[in-house]
Amino acid sequence: MSVPETSLVIPIYNELDNITPLFAALDAALQGLDFEVILVDDGSLDGTGEALDAGAARLGERYKVIHLQRNFGQTAAMQAGIDAARGEVIVTLDGDLQNDPGDVPMLVKALREQDMDVVAGWRKNRQDGLWLRKIPSRAANWLIGRLTGVRLHDYGCTLKAYRASVLKAIRLYGEMHRFIPAWLATQTYTNRIVEVPVRHHPRVAGKSKYGISRTSRVFVDLLFVKFFMRFNQRPMHFFGTLGLSFLVLGLLILGYLFGLKLFTGASIGGRPMLLIGILGVIAGIQWLSTGLVGEMLSRIYYESQGKKSYVVRRTVHLEPAERGA
Ligand code: UDP
Numbered sequence: 001m002s003v004p005e006t007s008l009v010i011p012i013y014n015e016l017d018n019i020t021p022l023f024a025a026l027d028a029a030l031q032g033l034d035f036e037v038i039l040v041d042d043g044s045l046d047g048t049g050e051a052l053d054a055g056a057a058r059l060g061e062r063y064k065v066i067h068l069q070r071n072f073g074q075t076a077a078m079q080a081g082i083d084a085a086r087g088e089v090i091v092t093l094d095g096d097l098q099n100d101p102g103d104v105p106m107l108v109k110a111l112r113e114q115d116m117d118v119v120a121g122w123r124k125n126r127q128d129g130l131w132l133r134k135i136p137s138r139a140a141n142w143l144i145g146r147l148t149g150v151r152l153h154d155y156g157c158t159l160k161a162y163r164a165s166v167l168k169a170i171r172l173y174g175e176m177h178r179f180i181p182a183w184l185a186t187q188t189y190t191n192r193i194v195e196v197p198v199r200h201h202p203r204v205a206g207k208s209k210y211g212i213s214r215t216s217r218v219f220v221d222l223l224f225v226k227f228f229m230r231f232n233q234r235p236m237h238f239f240g241t242l243g244l245s246f247l248v249l250g251l252l253i254l255g256y257l258f259g260l261k262l263f264t265g266a267s268i269g270g271r272p273m274l275l276i277g278i279l280g281v282i283a284g285i286q287w288l289s290t291g292l293v294g295e296m297l298s299r300i301y302y303e304s305q306g307k308k309s310y311v312v313r314r315t316v317h318l319e320p321a322e323r324g325a
C-alpha cells in the first residue's frame with residue numbers, strides 16, 4: 001500500500017457508544033485528504049474493540065486498528081499509534097468526539113503552509129468541568145510554560161498536528177502525552193511550535209477517564225520533564241558538583257580539627273565545627289552516590305529507547321513490520 005501523507009492517531013478506551021459517530025465524523029472530515037487512521041484500542045472491555053474492527057472492515061484499508069493486550073493508558077496507546085504511523089504528518093486526537101475531526105484538515109494545512117513542527121489545538125471554549133478540570137489545567141499550563149519555556153494555553157488538548165520525524169524522535173510514557181510540545185523543545189526550535197484555536201464539544205456518550213488523582217500525577221511527571229530537559233545527559237554534573245563541594249568542605253574542616261588536636265592537643269569533641277564537618281562528608285557522599293545512580297538510570301533510559309510501553313495483541317489492516325511487532 002502507498003504511504004499516506006497524514007496519519008491520524010486515536011487512543012480509545014471503553015467508548016462503545018462513540019464509535020459509530022466517530023467513524024461517521026472521520027469519514028466526512030477526511031474527504032480529499034491523503035490519510036490513514038490508526039485507532040488504538042487501549043484494552044477496552046465493553047465491545048469497543050469489535051466495533052472498531054467492524055468500522056475498519058466497512059470503511060477500508062485506510063482505517064487500521066491496534067488492539068493492546070490490556071489498558072496501558074492514553075499515553076502508551078498514543079505511542080503505539082505513533083510507532084505504526086507512516087505519514088509525514090501525525091495528528092493525534094481523542095476518540096470521544098470532544099475533539100472535532102473536522103478540524104484536522106485545518107491543522108495539517110497550517111503545519112504544511114507555515115512549515116511548523118507542531119500545530120497545537122487550543123480549546124478556547126473548553127467544555128469540561130470548571131473546578132476539577134479547567135482550573136487545575138490552567139495552573140498546569142502556566143507552570144509547564146514557566147518551567148519549560150514553551151508557553152501554550154492548552155497543553156492538555158490531544159488534538160495536535162506534528163511533523164512525524166520530530167514526534168518519532170521522543171518516547172512517551174506515564175502521563176507525558178500532555179507535555180509533548182515541551183519534550184519536543186529538546187528536538188527543535190520553540191518558534192516552530194504554534195497554537196491555533198480548535199472546537200471542543202461536551203462528552204455526549206461514555207464518561208471521562210480522568211479525575212484529580214491523574215492531575216496530581218501530571219504535576220509529578222512535570223518535575224521530571226523539567227529535570228530531564230536540563231540534566232538529561234549528565235545527572236552526575238548536578239549531584240556530583242553538589243556532592244563534591246560538600247565532601248571537600250567537610251574533609252577540610254575535619255582535617256583542620258584533627259591538625260588542631262594533633263599539634264596543639266586542644267580538645268575538639270564539643271565543637272559545632274566537628275558536627276558540620278561530619279555532616280558535610282556524609283551529605284557529600286550521599287549526593288555523589290545519587291549522581292552515580294542518576295548516571296546509571298540515564299544510561300538505562302537511553303539504552304532502553306527501543307523498549308515499548310505497551311504490548312500489542314493483534315492488529316487490523318497493518319503488517320507485522322508496520323506495527324513494530
Ligand atoms: N483513553 C485511553 N486510555 C485510557 C484513558 C483514556 O485510550 O486509559 C482515551 C479515551 O478513550 C479518549 C481519550 O483517551 O479517547 C481521552 O480520554 P477522556 O475523554 O477520558 O479524557 P478527557 O477528555 O476527559 O480529558
Ligand code: MG
Pocket residue numbers: 094096098203208
Ligand atoms: Mg474526553
